[in-house]
Amino acid sequence: MIGDDYFELRSRIGTDLLALAAALREAGGGAESAAIIDNLIASLKEPFVFVVVGEVNVGKSSFLNALFGQDFSTTGVMPTTDKILFFKHGQEHQIVPVTPTLDEVQAPVDFLRDFHIVDTPGTNSIENEHQQITERFVPIADLVIFVFSAMNPWGASAWQFLEKVHREWMRHVVFVLQQCDLRSPEEIHVITDYMGQLTRQRFGRDFPLFPVSAKKAFLARNAGIDHERLLKDSGFDALQQHISGIVSHHTARLNKLAGTVRLARQILDHMREHFAVAVQNARRKTTVLQELLTEREIQVDRTLKKILPAFDATERDYHESVMRVAGLASDALATRKAFQRQPAGNNEASEPRQQSLDHRLFQELQHRTGDRWRQVGLVLEEDVHQFERYLYAQGRGTVFPADVSMPVYAYDDGESELRRRFGTHVDSSLRRFVIGLKLDEDIEPGIEKARRTASWMRRLALPVLLATGLCGWLDGWEGAGISAGAGVLLLAVVYLLTQIRLNSARNAILEKLEQSSVTLRDMLAKQVAEDVTAIFGKFLGTLDPAQAGAAQLLQEQSTHAARLQQLAHSFDALDQQVQARVAARATA
Numbered sequence: 001m002i003g004d005d006y007f008e009l010r011s012r013i014g015t016d017l018l019a020l021a022a023a024l025r026e027a028g029g030g031a032e033s034a035a036i037i038d039n040l041i042a043s044l045k046e047p048f049v050f051v052v053v054g055e056v057n058v059g060k061s062s063f064l065n066a067l068f069g070q071d072f073s074t075t076g077v078m079p080t081t082d083k084i085l086f087f088k089h090g091q092e093h094q095i096v097p098v099t100p101t102l103d104e105v106q107a108p109v110d111f112l113r114d115f116h117i118v119d120t121p122g123t124n125s126i127e128n129e130h131q132q133i134t135e136r137f138v139p140i141a142d143l144v145i146f147v148f149s150a151m152n153p154w155g156a157s158a159w160q161f162l163e164k165v166h167r168e169w170m171r172h173v174v175f176v177l178q179q180c181d182l183r184s185p186e187e188i189h190v191i192t193d194y195m196g197q198l199t200r201q202r203f204g205r206d207f208p209l210f211p212v213s214a215k216k217a218f219l220a221r222n223a224g225i226d227h228e229r230l231l232k233d234s235g236f237d238a239l240q241q242h243i244s245g246i247v248s249h250h251t252a253r254l255n256k257l258a259g260t261v262r263l264a265r266q267i268l269d270h271m272r273e274h275f276a277v278a279v280q281n282a283r284r285k286t287t288v289l290q291e292l293l294t295e296r297e298i299q300v301d302r303t304l305k306k307i308l309p310a311f312d313a314t315e316r317d318y319h320e321s322v323m324r325v326a327g328l329a330s331d332a333l334a335t336r337k338a339f340q341r342q343p344a345g346n347n348e349a350s351e352p353r354q355q356s357l358d359h360r361l362f363q364e365l366q367h368r369t370g371d372r373w374r375q376v377g378l379v380l381e382e383d384v385h386q387f388e389r390y391l392y393a394q395g396r397g398t399v400f401p402a403d404v405s406m407p408v409y410a411y412d413d414g415e416s417e418l419r420r421r422f423g424t425h426v427d428s429s430l431r432r433f434v435i436g437l438k439l440d441e442d443i444e445p446g447i448e449k450a451r452r453t454a455s456w457m458r459r460l461a462l463p464v465l466l467a468t469g470l471c472g473w474l475d476g477w478e479g480a481g482i483s484a485g486a487g488v489l490l491l492a493v494v495y496l497l498t499q500i501r502l503n504s505a506r507n508a509i510l511e512k513l514e515q516s517s518v519t520l521r522d523m524l525a526k527q528v529a530e531d532v533t534a535i536f537g538k539f540l541g542t543l544d545p546a547q548a549g550a551a552q553l554l555q556e557q558s559t560h561a562a563r564l565q566q567l568a569h570s571f572d573a574l575d576q577q578v579q580a581r582v583a584a585r586a587t588a
Contacts, residue, residue, distance in 0.1 A: 002067075002240055003048075003247030007114060009577060010044055013257060016570050017041045017264055023567070024271065027560055033267050040260050047088070047116045048247060051137050054147035055155040056122030059178040059214055063147055064119070066217035066236060067243075068111045084137075087117040122157070138165055142253075143246055144173045150183045150211070153191055159202070167203075174208045174242065175199075180235060181213035210239040249585040258578045265571050268564060275561040282554035285398040289547040292391060292399070296543065300536050303383045307528055310376050311521055314369050318520055321364035322513040325357055325439070357439035365430050373426045376528075377419035384418065384535055391539060399546050422531055429527040433520050437512060453501055456494045464491065 021037040024030075054060050083103050090106025098104050118137045138144055144165070146158060165173065175195065180188050188211045199207050212235040220230035231237060247253075396402055464487030472480030 003114075003244045005244075006248040006250075006253070009574070009581075010257065012570075013261060013264075013574055014041060014044050016567055016574065017044070017260075019563075020264055020268055020271075020567055023560060023563055024267075027271065027275070033270070036267065037264065040264060043256070044260065045113075047112070047114050048142040048250075048253075049116045049118065049137070049140055051118040051120065051141040051144045052147060053120050053144060053158065053161060054122065054178075055149070055158050058122075058147050058149040058155075060119060060147050062214035062218065063145075063176060063178050063212070064117065066212075066214035066221065066234070067240070068109075068115070069218075069221045083121065085117075085119040087112055087119065089113045138169050138172075141169075141172055142250060143243065144169070145176055146173060146207075147176045147178050148195075150177050150179045150188060150191065153177060153195060159198075162203070170203065170205065170207075172246075174239075175210070176239065177209065177211040178214055180211040181215055181233075208242055210242065211235050212239055249581055251582070251585055254578060254582045254585060258575070258582060261571055261575045261578055265568070265575065268568055268571060272561065272564045272568065275557055275564060279554065279557045279561050282550060282557050285550045286547070286554055288394060288398045289543060289550055292395060293540075293543050293547065295390065295394075296387065296536055296539055299383065299387045300532055303380060303532050303536075304529060306379055306383070307376055307532075310372055311525060313372055314365075314524060315517055315521055317368035317372075318365065318517050321361055321368060322510075322517075324364055325361045325513065358434050358437065361437070361439065362431060362434040365434070366427070369430075374419070374423060376426075377422045380422060380532065380535065381416060381418050387536065387539070391542075398550075399542060418535065422535075425527055425531050426524070429523050430520075433516070433523050436519075437516055439512070453494060453497045460487070460490055460494065464488075 017037055017040055021034060021041065024034050024037060052060050052064065083101055085103055085105050086098070087105045087107065089109065089112035091108060092106070093108070094106050096104040096106065118141070146162065148155070148158065162173070177188070177192065177195070183191070192209055192211060195209060196206055199205065213233065215234075216230045217234035217236040220227050220234060220236075392400060392404060396404055464484070468480050468483040468487060471483035475482075
């Protein structure tokens with residue numbers, strides 16, 4: 001195909017322009033830049049204009065059929081008229097009159113996408129149209145093809161028409177000597193020599209001259225028989241190479257390609273600068289957010305370390321409370337309680353029950369630790385506010401708008417919601433801890449065992465008295481004394497067993513209280529850690545989405561930047577190719 005390398009280069013430039021336009025739109029680029037790219041894409045599609053001139057019956061139609069491999073006459077594309085015909089691509093065959101002497105012919109022929117053909121009537125048919133052809137089409141033509149018949153190349157009208165072509169435009173003129181198959185090679189050689197002499201005499205220059213046979217070329221393209229020989233004999237190879245050279249090295253078109261690449265590269269460089277700044281800002285935002293998240297974790301640890309002394313002091317207070325409660329446990333397990341008689345069918349003590357050990361221990365802990373944990377709540381609240389101020393200061397312009405106001409806190413004597421919730425959670429932990437000890441439940445089994453043992457005192461008293469009386473009656477005072485001593489000894493054993501059971505219950509309670517201090521510390525530490533983490537966790541509702549958004553933005557911006565970098569490399573390669581062709585054309 002004619003000019004394949006040029007159209008391949010143009011296609012690559014168009015592809016990169018489309019990619020640049022897509023990148024510009026995806027990035028929300030300026031409407032002005034997008035319009036410029038669209039105009040560049042549209043201008044790239046501007047077809048080459050070929051003007052075909054010649055007398056009637058010199059074989060112009062056959063020449064065009066052979067050159068482009070399309071039979072105009074049989075497809076109805078080439079109407080028989082004496083008008084100027086301007087051929088361009090269209091979705092269907094149609095002829096649109098433009099002026100009384102000019103028709104636009106649209107046809108669904110692929111090569112008309114890249115080439116517009118101006119087919120003129122015979123130069124010897126309508127003389128008044130010559131001026132319109134000369135003034136309207138020749139100046140814009142990329143190539144003017146003068147077709148002469150090998151049977152009569154000396155028609156005056158064609159040479160007179162050439163006389164009217166401006167000297168500056170003659171550089172686009174090519175001579176085609178058609179119907180060479182009707183002459184011998186010697187005759188063709190003589191004719192071409194004479195035409196060369198004639199052009200040098202009349203115009204002071206040579207024109208590229210190509211003897212061709214459109215008939216053989218058309219057969220070579222379509223018959224498929226003896227293709228190589230027919231194409232060589234037709235002379236179209238040299239003509240096509242020449243036309244391809246004109247298309248591929250057309251100075252104005254190459255300069256246009258170069259200008260298109262330069263302008264696109266300027267827009268691309270501007271976009272790359274924009275995305276370089278955007279990527280840098282996105283990275284900075286990601287870094288700031290990561291630093292804020294890290295600082296939040298550090299602040300949680302810092303606050304927890306501040307609270308550590310409160311755990312130590314609470315543990316000491318607990319030991320003191322345990323001593324107070326241990327005394328109550330001793331009272332509840334006193335010896336007299338074991339020897340008190342229980343009303344029938346009632347397991348409760350006859351005297352009013354003392355205050356619950358669980359409740360008393362909880363009261364003691366609240367009394368001793370309440371103020372301390374309220375102070376811890378104040379410390380926690382101040383740390384939260386301090387971190388929030390730090391967050392606003394460091395996150396201005398990234399997490400928050402640049403003009404965001406720093407939060408201001410007014411402290412008063414009232415209890416804030418944060419401190420109230422924190423204090424409630426601490427009290428709840430203390431309550432759960434004390435209830436979990438089940439001190440009251442441990443007293444009842446102990447006192448019950450002691451009572452069962454002590455009940456033997458009442459059961460043995462009468463038998464001891466009877467045994468003493470009987471021994472006194474039988475053995476006198478000596479027997480009575482021995483019996484009484486043995487009875488007292490037995491009662492003493494019962495009393496000691498009762499004391500042992502009471503002491504065992506008291507010791508079990510004291511041991512549980514002593515060992516539970518570790519449990520209390522762990523429970524409080526877990527609760528406080530959960531509260532502190534949850535309180536500072538509210539900032540994650542701001543930081544996590546912001547970090548995810550920043551990461552996504554960084555990914556998108558980096559992808560755009562990488563895409564633009566690839567386009568820049570591609571445009572550089574295209575620019576080098578275009579410049580190489582421009583330089584080759586300048587030295588030709």
